[in-house]
Amino acid sequence: MRPTLTKDMNVQSFKDYYWLKEDLKTLCSEHGMNDSGSKVELADRIELFLRTGVRPT
Secondary structure, three states: OOOOOOOOOOOHHHHHHOOOHHHHHHHHHHHHOOOOHHHHHHHHHHHHHHHHOOOOO
């Protein structure tokens, strides 16, 4: 079963699961990140955020 996508999740858990683009956009929106772009761009943005806590611009 896939975990809930949150800002507190571990990077490896994030990478281990398949996420819908809408899930990625929602997390970006909720945490002040740009929610536009391809699914890969959104995933890269979230991975950076999970690793560093920095919101990419």
